[in-house]
Amino acid sequence: MSKQVINTTNIFIAFQYLLARKKQSFLATIGVMLGVTTFIVMINFMTGVNDFLDDAVFNGSPDIIISAKQNKSSSKQGFGVGINSLERVEKIDHLLSKEENIQSFAHQIISPAILVSENAQLPGSINGILPSSEKRMVDLERRLIEGKGFDGLVEENAILLGISLAKKLQVSTGDQLKMILPNGKNMRLKVAGIFSFGITTIDNVRTYFPAQTLQNLLGQHDVITHVHIKLKDRDDVGLKTELSQQIETATIEDWKDANKTIVIGNKVRDILTWSVSFALLLVAGFGMYNILNITVIHKRKDIAVLKTIGYSAADIIFIFLVQSVIIGLLGALFGAGLSYVISYFISTTPLDTSDFIIVDTYPINFKLMYYALGIAFGILTTILAGYFPSKKASRVDPVTIIRGI
Amino acid sequence: MILETKQISKYFHEPDKHQVLNEISLQIASGELTSVYGESGSGKSTLLYILSTLDRDFEGRLHILDHDIKELSAAELTNFRNKHIGFVYQFHYLLPEFNVLQNIMLPAMKLGEKNKEEVKHEAIMLLKELGMQDFAKRPSYKLSGGQQQRVAIARALINDPLLIVADEPTGNLDQKNSDVIFDLLKEITTNKAKAVVIATHDPKIYQNSDKTIEMIDGSIRL
Numbered sequence: 001m002s003k004q005v006i007n008t009t010n011i012f013i014a015f016q017y018l019l020a021r022k023k024q025s026f027l028a029t030i031g032v033m034l035g036v037t038t039f040i041v042m043i044n045f046m047t048g049v050n051d052f053l054d055d056a057v058f059n060g061s062p063d064i065i066i067s068a069k070q071n072k073s074s075s076k077q078g079f080g081v082g083i084n085s086l087e088r089v090e091k092i093d094h095l096l097s098k099e100e101n102i103q104s105f106a107h108q109i110i111s112p113a114i115l116v117s118e119n120a121q122l123p124g125s126i127n128g129i130l131p132s133s134e135k136r137m138v139d140l141e142r143r144l145i146e147g148k149g150f151d152g153l154v155e156e157n158a159i160l161l162g163i164s165l166a167k168k169l170q171v172s173t174g175d176q177l178k179m180i181l182p183n184g185k186n187m188r189l190k191v192a193g194i195f196s197f198g199i200t201t202i203d204n205v206r207t208y209f210p211a212q213t214l215q216n217l218l219g220q221h222d223v224i225t226h227v228h229i230k231l232k233d234r235d236d237v238g239l240k241t242e243l244s245q246q247i248e249t250a251t252i253e254d255w256k257d258a259n260k261t262i263v264i265g266n267k268v269r270d271i272l273t274w275s276v277s278f279a280l281l282l283v284a285g286f287g288m289y290n291i292l293n294i295t296v297i298h299k300r301k302d303i304a305v306l307k308t309i310g311y312s313a314a315d316i317i318f319i320f321l322v323q324s325v326i327i328g329l330l331g332a333l334f335g336a337g338l339s340y341v342i343s344y345f346i347s348t349t350p351l352d353t354s355d356f357i358i359v360d361t362y363p364i365n366f367k368l369m370y371y372a373l374g375i376a377f378g379i380l381t382t383i384l385a386g387y388f389p390s391k392k393a394s395r396v397d398p399v400t401i402i403r404g405i
Numbered sequence: 406m407i408l409e410t411k412q413i414s415k416y417f418h419e420p421d422k423h424q425v426l427n428e429i430s431l432q433i434a435s436g437e438l439t440s441v442y443g444e445s446g447s448g449k450s451t452l453l454y455i456l457s458t459l460d461r462d463f464e465g466r467l468h469i470l471d472h473d474i475k476e477l478s479a480a481e482l483t484n485f486r487n488k489h490i491g492f493v494y495q496f497h498y499l500l501p502e503f504n505v506l507q508n509i510m511l512p513a514m515k516l517g518e519k520n521k522e523e524v525k526h527e528a529i530m531l532l533k534e535l536g537m538q539d540f541a542k543r544p545s546y547k548l549s550g551g552q553q554q555r556v557a558i559a560r561a562l563i564n565d566p567l568l569i570v571a572d573e574p575t576g577n578l579d580q581k582n583s584d585v586i587f588d589l590l591k592e593i594t595t596n597k598a599k600a601v602v603i604a605t606h607d608p609k610i611y612q613n614s615d616k617t618i619e620m621i622d623g624s625i626r627l
Contacts, residue, residue, distance in 0.1 A: 009514040016502040305498045308459060309512040309560065310487020312480055399460045402494060402572070403450065 005318045013306075014322035021295065025327060028291045032331025032378055033338060035284030039277040040339035040374035044365045045346060046273040050266045052198065052363035057262055059139060060197035060206075062228035063255045064240055066092060066247065083111050083182070085223040087249045092227055095246060101232050101239055106133035108226040109214050115207075116178040117169040124165070126179065126207050128214035129153075137230055140195055140208075147173035147193030156213045158192035162203035166194045185217045198359055281377055284331070285385035288324055292389035296320065296396075303393050304401035313394035320393050324386025325379065332378030336371045407567050407600040408433040408456065413465035415451055415623075425451050426463070427623040433616075435567060438594040438601045440611040443620035450572060452620065453604045457570040458486050470567065487516050491561030493590075495573035498557065499545035505532070505556050506541040513563045524563070531559040535589065551582030558589055562597075569593065571603045575610065583607065 018025045068084040086092070089107070096105050109128035114121060131150035140149040145163055152158050159177065161169070171177060177189040189209075196203050215221050231239065240254045256263055296303070303316055311319075347364035415426040425448045433439050433456075441449045454460040455467065458474050461482075467474040470489060477485060491512075499508045509528040513519060519527070532538045535555045540548060545556060554574060561569055571590065575583035587610055594601045594615070603610060611617045619626040 007517070009511075009517075013511075016507075020502040301498060302500050302502075305494075305500065306511070307483075308457075308486065308492050310483055310515045310564075312483040314480075315515070399454045402459075402498075403454070 005312075005314045010315055010319050011322055014319045014326070017295070017299070017319070018323050018326060024291050024295075025323075028288050028327045029331045029334070031284045031287035032328055032382055033335040035280045035381070036332045036335025036374045036378035037339040037342065038280045039377060040336060040370055041342050041346070042273050042277050043370045043373070044339070044343045044367075045362065046269045047367075047370070048347075048363040048365040050269055051365060052359065053262050053266065056198040056202070057259050058234065058255060060143075060199065060202045061255065061258060062137060063231040063234050064229040064243070065253045065258070066227040066229070066243065066250045067253070068225050069249060069251055083109075083218065083220070083223065083225060085220065086225060086227065089224045089227070092247060092250075095243070096227070096229065099239060101236055103230040103232050104133070104136035105227055105229040106130065106137050107211070107224045108134075108228060109211050109218075109223055110225050111214060111218060112182055114180040115165075115169060116180065117171050117175070119170045120168060122165070122168055124205055124207070126159075126181075126209050126214060128209050128211035130211050134208070137228055143195040143197055145194045145196050147191065149193055149195075150208065152192030153208060153210045155190070155192065156210055157187060157189050158210070159189045160193045160195060160208040161191060162206040163194055163196040164200055164203040165205065165207065166191070168204075181217055183218060185219075187213075187217060277377075281381045284378070285381040288327065288382050289385040289389060292320060292324055292386050293392070295323075296389045296393040299393070300396050300401055303396040304398035307396065307398045308402075316394040316396075317387075317390045320390035321383065321386050324382045324390075328379040328382025328386075331382070332375040335378060336375050339371070339374065340366075406432050407435050407470060408602075409468045410456070411466040411468075413452075413455060413463050413467065415448075415455065415460075415463040425623050426455070428465070429625050430465075431618060431625065433568075433600050433602060435600045436594060436598045437615045438591055438603070439616040439618060440603045440605055440614035441618045441620060442605055442611045445606070447620040448623040449604045449620045453570060453572050453602065456602055457490055457492060457568075458482060487512060488564055489566045489568060491564070491566040491569045493554070493557050493561050493569065493571035493574045495576040499548075499553055499560075501544065501546040504542050504544050505537065505548070508545050508556060509559045509563050512560060516564050528559065528563060531562055532556075535559055549582075550578050551585060554578060554582070554586050555589065558586070558593075562593065567600060569599050569601045571601065573605055574603060575605065575607055583609070587613070 066086065068086045096102055107130060111126050111128065112123070113126045114123050129150075131153045135150050140160075147160070149160070152160065159179075161171070166172065169177065171191050173191050173193060175191050177191060178186055179189050180186040197206070215223055229239075234255060237254070240252060243252050306316065343364050343366065346362050347366075349362055351359055351362050409432045411430050412428040413426055413430070414424065414428055416422055417425050429452060441452060443449045451460070455463050458467070458469070461475060472485065474482070500511070503511070506525065506528050509531060510521075510524050513524040513527070514521070529538065529541060532541055535558065537552065537555050537559070540552065540556075545553065548556065569590070574590065575586050578586060590601050590603065591613070593599050603614070605611060
């Protein structure tokens with residue numbers, strides 16, 4: 001092309017056209033703005049929920065659990081015999097210590113127990129842990145509501161409780177509890193701290209208790225019921241397969257098995273978010289397309305004149321495309337601003353605690369990336385929507401128009 | 406010779422194929438006002454669109470300023486038209502979004518040979534010549550028909566083209582304004598040594614032209 005299409009004259013013409021149709025330009029901008037706003041707010045909210053759940057679930061639970069197989073013959077032998085231990089724990093430890101993908105792993109002794117407080121008694125289970133290795137598995141400090149974290153377990157009768165469990169037992173930090181184990185042994189405990197992962201399935205049942213005390217009470221000094229593993233790359237399923245082949249005497253379960261509903265929920269939310277967002281942008285794009293198309297039809301005479309006085313097809317495309325870019329840019333920027341305001345309000349809106357998650361306000365993401373994405377998609381949509389009318393404008397044949405009068 | 410045609414024929418294909426122009430050969434020189442007249446349907450407008458390079462779908466040859474118009478690329482032709490040909494239409498066709506001055510400046514801004522200030526200065530000079538200097542800032546749609554046509558002439562002149570093509574320039578005006586416009590076109594022809602081609606069926610115009618071409622059923626009678 002001998003002459004540059006992008007020049008101030010063409011931009012000036014585009015601006016004049018936009019200003020000549022203030023109302024339509026304004027409405028088109030509002031359309032893009034609403035599309036981009038909804039797009040960003042939806043993504044902020046849905047990814048907020050997803051991230052919240054991921055964080056709560058995956059930081060609260062291990063990625064892979066190796067547990068003792070339920071041995072039917074031993075359980076038949078009656079009450080008080082004790083709990084099944086994992087066999088050959090040293091071999092498992094040895095195997096795990098050589099694996100690359102493992103961030104950390106820890107032993108647990110999980111035993112059924114009845115917890116008795118002054119006002120309530122609840123059947124449940126006790127998680128016996130080694131504070132030093134469990135620290136590398138769970139960031140409990142962040143989850144602590146009151147009292148001490150794993151450090152509190154230096155006292156041999158200290159126990160940490162999930163918040164829902166503590167509420168049911170009607171106890172708080174410093175209160176006394178009695179624990180009754182399957183073999184009849186019981187012990188007085190002191191609540192050293194209360195934590196919340198935000199998910200009822202964890203907060204209802206999870207306890208932390210010194211492993212050694214538990215082993216002593218059970219009378220099984222070497223018993224280990226579970227090995228918990230945290231992975232570096234959670235989606236790499238290689239280790240699970242390998243462990244399943246090597247260890248036949250244990251059950252191996254990974255996070256996907258344990259959290260099927262959450263994994264599926266996240267997927268459904270993702271699909272919903274993206275499809276609704278794109279549908280909205282599409283609608284905004286159609287609005288844009290419509291308005292420009294009508295302009296092109298109304299302005300056919302003017303386009304014909306521009307062509308006769310020396311404006312090329314490329315100039316015409318540029319003139320009309322600039323209009324949609326300006327509308328897209330303004331709409332996208334206003335949309336990003338508005339979505340921030342709306343997201344802020346949602347994030348401060350109190351949320352009635354459901355049975356499933358425990359949170360004060362709606363979880364919302366404020367990632368800059370989503371705003372950039374919203375703006376980019378908004379502009380892209382308008383450019384695409386503007387291109388076809390612009391192309392149509394460039395094809396206006398001056399002779400047909402001038403003759404047609 | 407500014408413009409020369411050799412045996413130009415043109416067919417319409419809708420609704421049936423029929424010949425609109427029949428082997429038209431003519432020459433147009435600078436400093437000459439040529440009028441093409443004839444009944445409506447005689448093919449005078451069709452010929453004018455070909456002479457003004459808007460319509461290249463014809464048989465035969467068209468040379469303007471030693472360029473074979475059919476051999477120019479679309480982009481070359483656009484530039485050629487921008488630089489060498491000025492248009493005046495029956496319906497003025499000013500762009501309503503722009504004021505008078507901006508309308509006149511549009512072809513020159515596209516040509517880009519002069520900066521905005523120079524173009525503006527020249528546009529104002531043209532408006533003065535046409536007695537329109539008081540209307541420079543007025544939106545173009547707020548002018549009378551005769552005033553709009555004067556602005557259209559100024560727009561046709563801004564790039565100082567050698568060929569001015571006018572399609573029924575007075576067809577939409579009353580007698581007084583028609584006279585003004587025609588006098589202006591005559592003045593431009595003589596004073597600026599332009600070649601002006603006017604399609605018209607106003608007898609007053611073709612009787613006062615330097616050269617007349619009568620069209621009957623797609624053929625010319627000189």
